[in-house]
Amino acid sequence: MDFDLSEEQTLIKDSVSKLLKGEYDFEKRERHRAAPLGFSEEIWQSFAELGLTALPFTEDDGGLGGGPVEMMIAMEAFGRALVVEPYLASVVLAGGALRHAASAEQRAEILPGVASGETRLALALFERQTRHDPALIAMRATKDGEGYRLDGEKSLVLHGDSAHGFVVAARMAGSPGDTGGLGLFHVPADTEGLGRRGYATQDGMRAAEVQFSSVRVTADDVLGDPEGAYPVILRVIDEAIAALCAEAVGSMERMVELTTAFLKERKQFGMPIGGFQALQHRAAEMYMALEQARSMMMFAAMSAEEPDAVARRAAISAAKVQIGRSGRFIGQSAVQLHGGVGVTMEYEIAHHFKRQTMIDLAFGDADHHLALLGESGGLEAA
Incomplete structure (x- = not known):
């Protein structure tokens, strides 16, 4: 089996390593952490200019069509530098949910902004009782006319305090523990009834507790099967x-x-x-x-x-x-x-x-x- 990197993969590795070597020593990282958002918007823009935020998305969705190996290269470099920017939250987690669940029309509307770095999303998945099992999600999504109403709380939403929007997992049917009945919803951060409380985590990242109180979303905000997201x-x-x-x-x-x-x-x-x-x-x-x-x-x-x-x-x-x-x-x-x-x-x-x-x-x-x-x-x- 050939473990050598291709020419394009080597270029990605060299580019991200060069950027981080110049802009992300330990002292600079501490300054990035102290910024109002808990990370550097300038560094985030540099990631976008290098194409890192577009890496896993297809060209049709405004991305570069990279795969897990390209993501491995970028994340390994981020680990060396202890990067605090919301790459995992926006590109890997929320972006991954959109890649796998959203329709072509939804991807065309949302993903170009994520790929360009202009839109930062967060995946609101876990709750206090779920621990590591998403089947235990209890947050409800109730049919409300042509749309849905979301009620519940999400815990430890990575970089949820600065996200422009959320991909939210909620239960349409069944009880906590059931693998069926779960849906994914795209919810802009400024939607009425949505509240959030941000805080720093032990490792220098940011997270938030997010509350949904009768948050209304339309049928167009449902990502894929509203009861088959597990x-x-x-x-x-x-x-x-x-x-x-x-x-x-x-x-x-x-x-x-x-x-x-x-x-x-x-x-x-x-x-x-x-x-x-x-x-x-x-x-x-x-x-x-x-x-x-x-x-x-x-x-x-x-x-x-x-x-x-x-x-x-x-x-x-x-x-x-x-x-x-x-x-x-x-x-x-x-x-x-x-x-x-x-x-x-x-x-x-x-x-x-x-x-x-x-x-x-x-x-x-x-x-x-x-x-x-x-x-x-x-x-x-x-």
Whole structure:
């Protein structure tokens, strides 16, 4: 199997790496976080100018027609730099829901704005009781004349405080726990009855609690089957996990790089601490964990477009298990080898470790996905 990047993929990698190297060192990232929106609008526009916001969308929808490998390249670079812009929220999550559920007319109306970076969307999916299972969604969508009325609350909506609109999952029929009866709706952020409360998350990102009180949407705002969105939701989650795996590997790579440099520079008893064999062994173990994670990142990217939902979910779960375990081991080792400075917010390692922890928890941690993998009989059975 050929793992070499094509000429176009290499160009994407070089372009995004060059941009982030010049505009996204640790100090600049902290300034971006302190901006009113929690990220830099100038950097977001630079992403759009490079075509990154258009990457996964077809040319008919105003995009570049990239696939999971191209997304992997971009997300890995974002992980190294600890990017705080709403790429996952708008392009991967909300954009993915539109790609898979919206009609051609809806995509033509909404996606060009997302692809150009002018429109930022957020996926309002999970609620306080759902944990990692979207079948437990309780928010109701009630038929109201020619349209629908949405009532309920959504929790931890990534970058929901600055989104121009939402893709909302709500229940048309059935009870929480049923996989049927779920629909997806496009709701502009300025719709009457919609309220939101934004806040910073532990890893430097932004999220919001979003309330829907008799929010009216039209039939044209329904994305696909109003009672058959569950398979689409699972597919979007799988693609998001594949993207997060790539981001995690980029972050792990940076932690290994920083730790190796620290071991060479920090001196104890008149010599660099990297000369102590025990620390060399730990650094080698960090590198092995990184390469194990990298191989599963590639596996997740190659499996993200698998049409068989069972096989796709097994592959994605297997990748999430390894990514979670490698991220925790590398993060803990990096902090331990750095000593006290490794847990200070003035140093980059601590921020990477926080982001690794949040990535592990997103859409189910390693233990959750290990249980899913066991229930399915493992990769071979899937």
